[in-house]
Amino acid sequence: MNTTTLSxxxxxxxxxxxxxxxxxxxxxxxxxxxxxxxxxxxxxxEIATTIISLETQELNNDVEELLTKKEAIERELEKxxxxxxxxxxxxxxxxxxxxxxxxxxLFKLHQxxxxxxxxxxxLSEIVxxxxxxxxxxxxxxxxxxxxxIKEVTFESIKExxxxxIRVRKILSTILVTAIDVAEATPxxxxxxxxxxxxxxxxxxxxxxxxxxxxxxxxxxxxxxxxIEDYDTIIEDxxxxxxxxxxxxxxQAQESSLEIKKIxxxxxxxxxxxxxxxxxxSKETAEVMKARFSxxxxxxxxxxxxxxxxxxxxxxxxxxxxxFGVAKVALGTAIKSAKDAMDKK
Numbered sequence: 001m002n003t004t005t006l007s008x009x010x011x012x013x014x015x016x017x018x019x020x021x022x023x024x025x026x027x028x029x030x031x032x033x034x035x036x037x038x039x040x041x042x043x044x045x046e047i048a049t050t051i052i053s054l055e056t057q058e059l060n061n062d063v064e065e066l067l068t069k070k071e072a073i074e075r076e077l078e079k080x081x082x083x084x085x086x087x088x089x090x091x092x093x094x095x096x097x098x099x100x101x102x103x104x105x106l107f108k109l110h111q112x113x114x115x116x117x118x119x120x121x122x123l124s125e126i127v128x129x130x131x132x133x134x135x136x137x138x139x140x141x142x143x144x145x146x147x148x149i150k151e152v153t154f155e156s157i158k159e160x161x162x163x164x165i166r167v168r169k170i171l172s173t174i175l176v177t178a179i180d181v182a183e184a185t186p187x188x189x190x191x192x193x194x195x196x197x198x199x200x201x202x203x204x205x206x207x208x209x210x211x212x213x214x215x216x217x218x219x220x221x222x223x224x225x226x227i228e229d230y231d232t233i234i235e236d237x238x239x240x241x242x243x244x245x246x247x248x249x250x251q252a253q254e255s256s257l258e259i260k261k262i263x264x265x266x267x268x269x270x271x272x273x274x275x276x277x278x279x280x281s282k283e284t285a286e287v288m289k290a291r292f293s294x295x296x297x298x299x300x301x302x303x304x305x306x307x308x309x310x311x312x313x314x315x316x317x318x319x320x321x322x323f324g325v326a327k328v329a330l331g332t333a334i335k336s337a338k339d340a341m342d343k344k
Contacts, residue, residue, distance in 0.1 A: 127174050131177070153199060153200050175247060178196035190262055209284075244274065
């Protein structure tokens with residue numbers, strides 16, 4: 001029987017008047033009146049794909065509809081997020097106008113603005129603007145740059161996850177921007193890069209310290225998020241010094257020869273001065289273990305229970321089946337090779 005006939009016959013005989021999928025499948029296959037030993041791989045594939053298509057057509061339509069809605073929601077979220085940021089900018093601009101005659105009040109407003117705006121999307125522009133302003137105003141930019149980079153690093157990291165990927169992106173964005181400014185002003189490159197790296201380190205330390213203090217007061221909802229990523233966070237906290245050094249090394253390799261030389265020199269110098277970062281990271285890991293290891297163990301127990309679920313059992317069955325397929329394929333290959341050798 002060719003595959004077209006198989007497909008047509010199954011379509012004609014597959015009926016949802018039967019209550020369960022196994023019953024529907026059995027009825028459709030039996031209506032074909034086939035001998036299993038005569039079925040080819042293509043035959044079995046056609047039978048399976050036809051039944052899957054008939055059984056899941058409605059679900060596939062639902063999934064497609066939901067995906068379309070999801071894309072629309074994501075576009076709307078992006079649009080609303082941008083509107084939200086723009087409204088914040090307008091409010092702060094208006095407040096700046098009102099307070100422009102009072103330098104101290106304006107300084108305090110800028111502190112609030114730094115804490116209120118989502119910095120990640122405009123992080124590069126903020127760093128570039130601040131560095132250029134520092135260069136224009138001060139002969140010695142070291143102290144002001146360290147402080148600024150510290151705060152912008154802290155504010156960018158503090159509200160989100162402490163995951164390696166996110167922290168690496170933030171640190172890399174800040175450093176790449178500083179490198180661009182340093183390359184444009186080579187006579188001050190050493191000061192710019194050294195101050196930037198010191199500020200990044202201080203901001204990272206401040207972020208981890210804040211995370212440690214907040215562990216005690218985390219709401220239940222946040223605890224669940226924390227538990228789900230417990231092992232990853234613990235691991236990340238034990239290698240923050242390595243992460244920091246890697247960010248510098250990677251950007252050094254992608255920079256000009258002169259900048260590379262400066263960055264590698266500063267990185268080597270700072271590698272002996274990362275004790276505070278290592279200490280606060282390990283301390284935070286210990287606090288997290290003390291507070292949440294019990295919750296994490298419970299999460300593991302739940303995971304063990306999940307392994308007994310129907311989905312997990314199906315995965316186990318699939319694993320055994322895949323091994324069987326591989327074993328048969330290997331046996332066939334060995335037999336073919338042996339037959340070829342015997343003929344020689």
